[in-house]
Amino acid sequence: MPQVNAYAAQSPTSGVKPFPIERRDPRPDDVVIRIDYCGICHTDIHFVQNDWGRSLYPVVPGHEIVGTVTGVGAAVSGFKPGDRVGVGCLVDSCRTCSSCNEGLEQYCENGWTATYNGEDRHDGTRTYGGYSGQIVVSERFVLRMPAALDPAAAAPLLCAGITTYSPLRHFGVGPGHRVGVVGMGGLGHMGVKFARALGAEVTLFTRSEAKRAEAERQGAHQVIVSTDRKAMAAAAGRFHFILDTVPVAHELDPYVNALQRDGTLILVGMLAPTDPPLHTGPLVFARRRIAGSLIGGLPETQEMLDFCAAHGIACDVEMLDIRNVNEAYERMQRGDVRYRFVIDMATL
């Protein structure tokens, strides 16, 4: 019998309101999950506000989900009721293209299925996310949550965590590397933690001198205030990698110039609303690169969770009663959160 148990945003102006959402009965490969915690990602706000013009109301946001298995389909072998699990940005993909075959479902050549505002590949129904009491997800897209992780602080790992971990791993960041992280929000503070845990020398670039002590507490060896032209000039040619987590339009040249020869500027955010100009000189004269990276595939996300458990890494979170979601959105838009809100679903 379909489940009725969710909140949903009905329009940009009405905000988040109770709305009955049906969850499908489990298919043979499905895991039924009671949602315990759900992180709030900036993407949620974009969809609730229809900033990208492709929101399909009602939207149930949320793709940083930690929960507990309450049931499994007949063909599920890896999970059983009572298991603590996670669900991130993807709940399905074509499973046949070369990216899927390599466990890089986030680059599925036929388009992956988003955890919310997506369309189920089998029955064409809408997908609804984690601001909800329950979710039903195919086994392949369910993560095992290590017991050592605090489940609430682990929720944002499913998006903010893997988005920063994946490129650092893909590009082989490790001891001997000087790594810069631009911005210290939900993603940036995870980037600092991961780069540090991977053995790199970590520098945080921030516009605010006030974040210095906090960045050092997060693991940064050094902080450079990006508005300090002298400090930026002194950083020229220093970095092997710079992970740029800033999701709004900003100048890239100062960071490109801070790369050494063969260095890579890794972009994980969409730079909106205007695109920066691409200056070819700084790339050509030092064989530098600008690369993009998108969240992570399922195997790498599992690896990241296990890495966090082994290294005692978690997201810094502020717990939230679901009735205060709108207030949380407002605070996020002012940058007033350290560093991720997580909804306690017991408050639903």
Next chain:
Amino acid sequence: MPQVNAYAAQSPTSGVKPFPIERRDPRPDDVVIRIDYCGICHTDIHFVQNDWGRSLYPVVPGHEIVGTVTGVGAAVSGFKPGDRVGVGCLVDSCRTCSSCNEGLEQYCENGWTATYNGEDRHDGTRTYGGYSGQIVVSERFVLRMPAALDPAAAAPLLCAGITTYSPLRHFGVGPGHRVGVVGMGGLGHMGVKFARALGAEVTLFTRSEAKRAEAERQGAHQVIVSTDRKAMAAAAGRFHFILDTVPVAHELDPYVNALQRDGTLILVGMLAPTDPPLHTGPLVFARRRIAGSLIGGLPETQEMLDFCAAHGIACDVEMLDIRNVNEAYERMQRGDVRYRFVIDMATL
């Protein structure tokens, strides 16, 4: 005794005129070279016209030099009179930074010395290039010219050749790779030849349908007319690497979109006078990269010359009497050369 034996551009309007240029007496590590052939690079035109605002007149252009050793300093061990040699874009560098230590003198962290319009690191004199009867160059910056190479057709290898060979080698292009080359001028036609010889499947992107047969003759397996939207759309996601040789402002998005996941767009030209916008979406959603690459270091340039000898590769050239340099410049600016002018220095 200083040598007096060069042509030099005195101003953008006067073009190339006879002018006495002194060449230094050989230092212990110097090789004295009689210049037999010199290719004409677009950069030469930029310097003659002072397009970049940093020409120091008199300019003697030319950095695609093939000649014959006529004398060597006391400490020179690798060359002797009569040897056929080459000189490219660099005649010196700091020789102590990490790039120089790795044989990547083109990325010298203290700035390499250009073959012309540069400044000698020892005596502060101006450097003068290959539109000349003779040049004196430190042994480390002199290339051995394999006997199997036609010396005239080999001259442009020293710039157009190494500029395209270096990134293909650095990024590991080989069998199983689909490689696109954008533009078929002096650089592009070499890019096609090298990518083909390295075992890749090669596609030429050109604005002109008329170049199809010629591109296939050069070794391209396929030609895509870049103004054909349908053909470009069909190419989406296909290429491991695209080598973009077009040195003027143009849209990059069509080529970024033609890359597959983890594909790299390699830029070897400065995009002037306007910078294209950098759209982050196509990078992020397929972990694509945009990289720059600059000519090549001395060891790799030698490797490239040996590779050309082994694979029967040369530049397609049109021989030129030095009295017709101005006419050649005009033809180059109309794109009317297949694919490189080479000055026969016997006409000096």
